[in-house]
Amino acid sequence: MVAVPEHSEQQFLLSNMPPSQRQIRLALGIVAVLLAAFGVTAPYLNTQLPSVSATIPALETAILICDLITSALLLSQFLITRRWALLVLASGYLFTALIVIPHALIFPGAFTPTGLLHAGLQSSAWLYTFWHAGLPLAVIGYVLLRDADSATSMSDRSLVAVIGVSVAAVIGLVCGLTWIATAGDWLLPRIFLDTVHADPSRIWQTGAVDLSLTAVALALLWLRRRSVLDLWLMVVCCAWLIELTMTAVLLSTRYSLGWYASRIYTLTASIVVLLVLLSETTALYANLARSVMRQRGAREARQIAMDAMAASIAHEVSQPLSAIVTNANAGLRWLTRATPDLNEARASFEVIVNNGRRASEVIGGIRSMFKKEAHGRLLLSANDLVREVLTMVDHELQTHRVSVTTDLRNGLPQLFADRGQLQQVFLNLILNAIEAMGSVTDRARVLRVSSDINQETSDVVVTVKDSGTGIEGKDNDRIFEPFFTTKSTGTGIGLTICRVIAESHGGSLRASTNKPYGTIFRVTLPTGDL
Numbered sequence: 001m002v003a004v005p006e007h008s009e010q011q012f013l014l015s016n017m018p019p020s021q022r023q024i025r026l027a028l029g030i031v032a033v034l035l036a037a038f039g040v041t042a043p044y045l046n047t048q049l050p051s052v053s054a055t056i057p058a059l060e061t062a063i064l065i066c067d068l069i070t071s072a073l074l075l076s077q078f079l080i081t082r083r084w085a086l087l088v089l090a091s092g093y094l095f096t097a098l099i100v101i102p103h104a105l106i107f108p109g110a111f112t113p114t115g116l117l118h119a120g121l122q123s124s125a126w127l128y129t130f131w132h133a134g135l136p137l138a139v140i141g142y143v144l145l146r147d148a149d150s151a152t153s154m155s156d157r158s159l160v161a162v163i164g165v166s167v168a169a170v171i172g173l174v175c176g177l178t179w180i181a182t183a184g185d186w187l188l189p190r191i192f193l194d195t196v197h198a199d200p201s202r203i204w205q206t207g208a209v210d211l212s213l214t215a216v217a218l219a220l221l222w223l224r225r226r227s228v229l230d231l232w233l234m235v236v237c238c239a240w241l242i243e244l245t246m247t248a249v250l251l252s253t254r255y256s257l258g259w260y261a262s263r264i265y266t267l268t269a270s271i272v273v274l275l276v277l278l279s280e281t282t283a284l285y286a287n288l289a290r291s292v293m294r295q296r297g298a299r300e301a302r303q304i305a306m307d308a309m310a311a312s313i314a315h316e317v318s319q320p321l322s323a324i325v326t327n328a329n330a331g332l333r334w335l336t337r338a339t340p341d342l343n344e345a346r347a348s349f350e351v352i353v354n355n356g357r358r359a360s361e362v363i364g365g366i367r368s369m370f371k372k373e374a375h376g377r378l379l380l381s382a383n384d385l386v387r388e389v390l391t392m393v394d395h396e397l398q399t400h401r402v403s404v405t406t407d408l409r410n411g412l413p414q415l416f417a418d419r420g421q422l423q424q425v426f427l428n429l430i431l432n433a434i435e436a437m438g439s440v441t442d443r444a445r446v447l448r449v450s451s452d453i454n455q456e457t458s459d460v461v462v463t464v465k466d467s468g469t470g471i472e473g474k475d476n477d478r479i480f481e482p483f484f485t486t487k488s489t490g491t492g493i494g495l496t497i498c499r500v501i502a503e504s505h506g507g508s509l510r511a512s513t514n515k516p517y518g519t520i521f522r523v524t525l526p527t528g529d530l
Contacts, residue, residue, distance in 0.1 A: 092138020
């Protein structure tokens with residue numbers, strides 16, 4: 001089973017949308033600028049500069065805000081896609097956001113000469129090492145999970161609980177590492193000789209671990225790249241590699257030009273993904289809003305057309321019916337006279353017959369819209385039609401918090417059908433399913449759409465299953481009757497029209513009970529030229 005809306009995800013979510021050429025050029029340009037800046041400053045990295053005590057609090061406050069917002073945006077995408085890879089990545093950004101808080105507090109000279117929280121000489125250095133291992137590990141987990149990841153069918157309440165557990169776990173991890181770096185300072189290998197100078201061999205050994213993890217994360221992203229998010233995570237990894245190269249290989253003192261520059265690279269890495277998420281998400285939601293407006297406009301136009309058609313039908317049918325009633329009364333009067341006038345009565349009855357034929361012709365004209373000979377039929381794919389309808393109702397699915405899965409069989413034969421009419425059938429069935437699950441609160445709202453082929457008849461079968469309240473057994477045979485409805489606001493003609501359309505294509509529409517909850521609708525359609 002594949003989580004849906006798959007096509008919708010590819011269109012509207014950064015975790016699945018492929019990058020454009022403009023985005024690729026922009027990302028390469030940013031990496032080139034970072035490398036150029038590194039090349040220009042490389043000869044002067046060890047130039048000692050004045051100590052500015054506000055540097056760490058100011059920069060790390062900005063990093064905290066950026067990474068918190070980035071984590072929140074990724075968690076929102078996890079709620080939509082329900083993919084664990086995004087939860088892992090969001091947890092990684094949450095980790096980097098939270099760990100800068102104790103790092104700023106214990107950094108020597110930021111708030112006190114030796115740092116808060118009873119920090120020791122090595123505390124900030126080791127916390128920096130833990131910090132720069134967290135996000136690469138999260139990126140590695142994101143890439144490895146993504147390819148084998150499938151959308152979970154958990155309810156929204158369960159997803160919120162999972163997020164709560166993840167946040168609590170990250171907070172616990174940050175607190176534990178902070179305790180190790182402060183209370184266990186005397187147990188950790190010595191990296192700094194004093195508050196400014198480090199042991200070059202020690203700093204290289206600890207930095208090599210972070211460098212290796214970041215390099216592995218970048219390599220995996222490069223080998224398995226496919227989305228906008230992957231592209232900008234690679235930019236982040238490049239910025240971190242440059243920063244770690246400075247701090248672990250080329251520097252051994254604080255407050256040098258390279259030390260200040262490395263902090264700028266860290267801030268740049270935090271800002272990059274945030275800006276991309278904000279800008280691209282804004283653009284995507286703008287496109288989505290325009291798409292929804294277009295769909296609503298089309299629906300309103302169809303509603304207006306249906307209203308106009310109904311008014312026209314009522315007008316055309318009411319005239320012969322009125323004439324039938326008038327002439328029937330006249331005929332009765334001619335017959336009930338003391339001396340019945342059979343000629344006048346016969347004339348009235350002939351007018352009744354003619355008006356009855358006229359009314360029949362009006363109804364026949366309506367039915368002709370659904371005959372096999374109707375114009376506008378062409379070869380089309382049932383799977384493509386299902387995907388189009390799911391995209392159309394994506395807003396309703398998200399509004400009603402309905403999780404959708406599809407099992408669309410590959411290689412189905414094509415149908416010779418009217419696209420608009422079949423689209424109305426699938427649209428009506430799916431919207432009915434969404435409404436049926438609207439009152440469900442004690443279980444997941446799951447819509448399952450599948451397609452298959454009947455091996456005996458070679459017909460295409462499209463199945464729509466919901467987990468809603470279902471239809472009572474006594475109503476199973478009546479739901480397709482005109483004007484019968486189980487909804488307080490229903491008209492009772494939607495399913496009738498759907499069945500007429502299916503039968504006009506040589507197929508059928510049937511309903512049955514979905515165990516343990518909900519209803520199953522099966523649309524059977526013959527293949528080829530009808």
